[in-house]
Amino acid sequence: MTAYSTIGKSIPKIDVKEKVTGRALYAADLKMPGMLYGKIVRCLDHAHARVLKLDLSVAAKMPGVVKVLGPDDIKAHSYNTGVLDLMVPEPVGKMLGDIEDQTVFTKHVKHQGDAICGIIAHSEEAAERAAEKVIVEYEPLPVYLTAEESMQPDAVQFTSLKPGNRAFQLPGEMFPNNAYGWGNVDEAMAAADFVVEDTFYVPKQKQCQMEPHAYIALFDDGGRLQCWTSTQMPKCVHIKLARMFDLPMSRVTVTQTVIGGGFGARLGMIGEPLACAMAMAVPGRPVKVLYTREEDWIASESRHPGKYWMKIGFSKDGAPVAVDALFRSYKGGYYTQGSGVAFTTGSWLGGMYKWGSCRYHGETYYTNHAPCGAYRGYGNPQTNFVMEQLVERACSKLGVDPVEWRKKWHKGVGDDGWCPGVTYPSCALDECLDRGAAAIGWTEKRAKYANQTGVKRRGVGVSVMNHTSGAFPMLLEHTTCTARLNEDATAEIMLACSDMGQGAHTALQQIAAEALGFRFEDIHIKAGDSDSNGFDIGAHASRTIYVGGAAVKSACEDARKELFARAAQYLECTVEQLTMRDKIIYLEGASNRSISAQEICARGVYNFVDAASGQRTGIPGQIQGYSSFLPTSNSPPFAACFAEVEIDTETGELTLIELVNAHDVGKAIHPASVEGNLEGGAQQGMGFALTEEIYYDKNGLCLNNSFTDYKMLGPSDMPKLTTILVENPDPLGPFGAKSAGEAGIVAPIGAVANAVFHALGIQIIEAPITAEKILEAIKKNGGV
Amino acid sequence: MKKCEITLTVNGEQLTTMVAANQTLLEVLRENLGMTETKYGCGTGECGACTVLLDGTKPILSCLTLAAAMDGRHITTAAGLARDGQLHPVQQAFVDESGIQCGFCTPGMVMKTVGILARTPNPSDEEIRHGLEGNICRCTGYAKIVSSVKRAAELMADQSAAE
DSSP states (O other), X not given: OOOOSSTTOOOOOTTHHHHHTTOSOOGGGXXXXXXXXXXXXXXXXXXXXXXXEEEOHHHHTSTTEEEEEOGGGOOOOOBOSSOHHHHSOHHHHHHHTOOOOBOSSOSEEOSTTOEEEEEEESSHHHHHHHHTTOEEEEEEOOOOXXXXXXXXXXXXXXXXXXXXXXXXXXXXXXXXXXXXXXXXXXXXXXXXXXXXXXXXXXOOOOOOOSSOOEEEEEEOTTSOEEEEEOOSOHHHHHHHHHHHTTOOGGGEEEEEOOOOOOTTTTSSOSSHHHXXXXXXXXXXXXXXXXXXXXXXXXXXXXXXXXXXXXEEEEOTTOOEEEEEEEEEEEEESSOTTHHHHHHHHHHHHHTXXXXXXXXXXXXXXXXXXXXXXOOTTTTHHHHHHHHHHHHHHXXXXXXXXXHHHHHHHBOOTTSBOSSTTOBOSXXXXXXXXXXXXXHHTHHHHHHHTXXXXXXXXXXXXXXXXXXXSSOTTTSOOOEEEEEEEOTTSOEEEEOOOOXXXXXXXXXXXXXXXXXXXXXXXXXXXEOSBTTTSOOBOOSOTTOIIIIIHHHHHHHHHHHHHHHHHHHXXXXXXXXXXXXXXXXXEEETTEEEEEEEHHHHHHHHHSOOBOTTTOOXXXXXXXXXXXXEEOOSOOOOOEEEEEEEEEEETTTOOEEEEEEEEEEEEESOSSHHHHHHHHHHHHHHHHHHXXXXXXXXXXXXXXXXXXXXXXXXXXXXXXXXXXXXEEEOOOSSSGGGOOOOSSGGGHHHHXXXXXXXXXXXXXXXXXXXXXXHHHHHHHHHTTOO | OOEEEEEEEETTEEEEEEEETTOBHHHIIXXXXXXXXXXXXXXXXXXXXXXXXXXXXXXXXXXXSBGGGGTTOEEEOHXXXXXXXBOOXXXXXXXXXXXXXXXXXXXXXXXXHHHHHHXXXXXXXXXXXXXXXXXXXXXXXXXXXXXXXXXXXXXXXXXXXXX
């Protein structure tokens, strides 16, 4: 193992002191001189309607109101809050059919919470009171809550650009028969010794980041649009706002505030278009727009729910000879990430096992729910719930141990990953399975729980997953970084990568320190400022350490190269003869010949012409390393998860006993952060499997838009949690790192579902697996 | 809305402010007094991000507390726990145990922990988890928050022993 100075150490994260005192500034904490408050008036009583009449006259006369804005008052292009349009070449985008179907305010309400108009006032309260005086008349339209309803020929069209309300399907121009995969699935399936098949339901899960969305926007007197936001993609928001308001990017600034959690909720834009549109209406005045929790719930994006059909064919020896799948999701009212999730859901499927042949269809239809967008895992949780339960069913038929089957048939080094043609550079999944199985006592418990009687039944289940480290090669991957050395030999590392709370900036600082050969405390990460930071596509696809970290490493190596080149000149030797310890550069074998990094940096900046000799006092110029980094690789992480549950067969109540999550992380740059990500992911994954779903009544109105009614696992609901970091440095990732951001959510889903199967001998194919569904399944089964 | 003048002692400092009868303590702390360390997460008492301490050790939800009812009372916020740049043992424990990710729930978690340890100086795992109910964290899965509370109990015990 290479000895590192900071890599692999869980030093206190750089932002914890300001967070533990509450002094970290989130967008809602900011206040500016002359600040006004913007309130968005939303449609709360309908999920699908046309606005027949909008009367703002009474609201406009309310005390404290500065301006009222309806749809016709907005001068901005329509937009898409998602970012896929920026991530693929234009012809591909056209083929995929990415569209801009959102407007600041709408006359066609497509989901409860759609924005109708806005009020700008001197106080939040004045804006709220005026909002109550807005008169809107609606013509209710039929409400579609499933794809099967909205695809009917007589259904109201959400947009003329998407006939039949089919927002997306894999395009035939790219994928014959609108499916991707390999081999002849029909033949292989027909020749299979047996098949397993079912149609599952996957839930509309909410990110529930703790910080509600909040913004300040200002169209300043210099004609620049400024926006303070906790977006996880500042540079995408930068160009999107510029395009939307017809401004050059040099006249738009995005300042990223501390991010109070994201999990995809802040991927792309959310309320920035609304806040900025209001600010454009009152030049010179900052406008603050705060989302209430309820607004956050009904108006911001969630996971894609829907029906997921899958069929897997096996030969007698257990070989998975064919997999065939269709994920048909319910898009919600707007397109957003329409092409993305429908696409990647199948990527994780194709990348997991050595399928003899594979065919995946992905499509999504408009429905009258809050729009679906990005949520941690981006289709992988859905696939895990379905694929891993079907694999379990097959193992049961084959009479083979599910751990052994997975060890035999999972993909590994050299196999195609999530994108055919791009192979896995590393894989430690076998070790994850072995260590996880040992930690939970797999063999003993599988035997012990095999023939239970009695009211309470226990079960243990396993699941595996692959994810991604960045979006290469499918989507644009690019991060720029500048490493500027100060004259005292400390460094500013400037890049637009986001820290969403996962500890990314600390890990990037560790990478910088290691690559420069400086101390951790010599480094400052300057992020979140679109004026001083170069391009970065943003925090998505678990890319920040793998791609952002590589950009930091490359920029720092560039700076270090110049530092050493100058040292070689001063010491009259070649760079190959030099080593650095404690920021002093030595000529090897001649301990009396050295120069400090500080002297080189200082002489570069404070560089004078000597009056006597007319010569410069040293090598001039401030040292600055730069990298505009576009990766040429992807090193996905793997994981194995084991869950133990106990089920009361009389009440259906399920108790989580234990969860062991073993992750192949390559190299953990900051182990405590990696563990923290995986533990938080586990809470969300178990929630997907057991408790979390946004429910709607038949009119499309949300029934559980609060933390009381939307059930997440609380501290007492959590099982004993064991996180195992399997470190097997990846040959291509920076310092061997692979991703760990999203991955923690995925495998617990299948593991919990399979533990239920082990306990009851019944599979519940609709998530979340609630007590009601368990009882119903037991009843349907005629008992257990 | 009827307004009245109230006096609050916040983090040891006596402050007088005009409040409307319907204003919550959270709003007054954040808007009137500029103390934004107390967070709005839901406004309905379900997430605990707005937790502050009443009279030093009792955690209350400032979003459900009317400011006018707090006239003359002592309030402590997360920023007030730290003194002269020195973190309170509970805060230090959250730092030591990596109990902080996005940080939005953290001030409330810290306040809640002070309350738990005031009632139960040496809590079991179960008591900690039970005590934390009502404070939601979406980042950590609570694992490192529970270990932070345990560590806080140790640090507090060390501190009492030293005094």
